[in-house]
Amino acid sequence: MRVTQSMLSSNMLRNLNTSYSKMSKYQNMLDSGSKISRPSDDPVVAVKGMGYRIDLDKNQQYQRNLREANTWLDTTDESLDQVGAALKRVKELIIQAATDTTTTDDRQKINAEMKQIKEQLRDIANTKVGENYIFSGTHTNQPLYTDSTGPQNPAITPAGGQKTIDINVFDGISMNVNTPGADLFNDIDGFMTNINTLLQSGAPAAEIGDTLGLQTTSGGTTIPGLDGIYESTLTVRADVGARQNRVELMENRLGIQEVNVTKQLSVNEDTDYAKTITDMVTQDSIHQAALSVGAKIIQQTLVDFIR
Template sequence: MRVTQSMLSNNMLRNLNTSYNKMSKLQDQMNSGSLINRPSDDPVIAVKGMGYRVDLDKNAQYQRNINEAHTWVDSTDEALDQVGTSLIRVKELIVQAANDTNTPDERKKIGEEISQIREQFRDLANSKIGDNYIFTGTYTNRPLFSDGTINPEIAGQDGLTKSIDMNVFDGISMKVNTTGVDYFQKVDEFMGQLEGILNNKDITSEEIGAALGAEFENAGGTAKIPALDGLHSTVLTMRAEIGAKQNRLELMQNRLEIQELNVTKQLSENEDTDYAKAITDMTTAESIHQASLSVGAKIIQQTLVDFIR
């Protein structure tokens, strides 16, 4: 086969274009910091990168969920802490009222403070995070107490005892709310009983002191209801459960942070430019390109005059 001048020229131009494209790709890698700038550059790297980014997006969502869960759990713990503090004050008032030196009027004044603390308990039962009530199960848009009683719109409904779960990891969800209807109902019943006792002029110090125990008889004497020590023990148990949730959330958050670092590292190793290698390859490509230009110039410099000499 005869090698013509046009064949030499075309081959040289094609090889020069290939060389330009290679240098352009290396230049893009150094400019962008990424091995690929479009999926077609390397489909394998592109697909793996998409998988890593999906993992990072999921991780970010789980971390947002954990922050929301922390808000729920911390707010619940704060409300129950105030319940415990108020119960301690109730105990002080009961001890004070049980003193035989108190007159009926003095006990009535103590009863007035008990009434205010009872309202405080109802306010705590209606604690909110933003627009969500935290002790009403799945009825987060309605308060637990309304007009001094359990809200009739939700009283007796299954949703009051249902859990609110949040996904905190792949396949792992946590209950972030605390069922409060039974406990706050018992607290309210106890406080109402205590009000009645302190407003009774014929009550004895022993009957007042009975309110300090684990349980005592209701107003009609027909049943036992939780008393101060029982209620305080229950709130401590509830707070212990919340503390366990807080610890688990912190562990899950640490796990997510470690996973985020690992996936970010894998993503970087998958598609970030190795600048030392890219610069070396660029230098080599430029040298080859310059050599190609030099050789090509000598090959195609011939004219018709050169052939007729």
């Protein structure tokens, strides 16, 4: 087979172009810090990278969900703390009203404060996070009470008012962020209404004590109805606290997962600079050798061919 000058030239140009392409690839890897610049460079790396990025996107969404959950739970816990403080004050006022030394006028003053506490408790029942009412179950656009002095909102159905709002916090894992408070605040409001009615009637100390079942022992003064409501409030608050702890655990878990997935993504796609620089220097040496040999083989002029 006769090897012509054009065949030598074509082969040389083709090989030089291949060499330039390889050097360009290594240069791009060093510039971008990534093994690939397009999926066709390495389909396996590209597909794995897409999977890792999907995992990171989901992780970030779960973290946003947990921040929202924290906002709801922190607000709920703070509101229940205010309820507990208000109930303690109610107990102090009842004990004071049931004392024989308290005059009728004093009881009316106590009743006036009781009315304000009742309104305050209704305001707490209508606590919002953003535009959402946190104690109204799934009726987040409806306040639990229509106004500070009005009745419980009839638009809140028993079914919806007791439902929880769940959000995803991990793959296949969800948790409720709200605390349906219709029953709790209805009990509180009913008790406060009875107290207001009793004090408004001008009942004497003995009648107040008997009606409310007030008992004084060595362990302190007990008011069964009020103490039961206070215990219910503590139970609800304990549940909120447990969910806050779980949110913290999930945040730690998501943080660990984010680090692991980011590391896997880096191993999958990031350039190994030491290896890439070595490969590029090697390819440059090969390229320079090819240029040198090609310059000797390829005859540049007719005179060189004749000689």
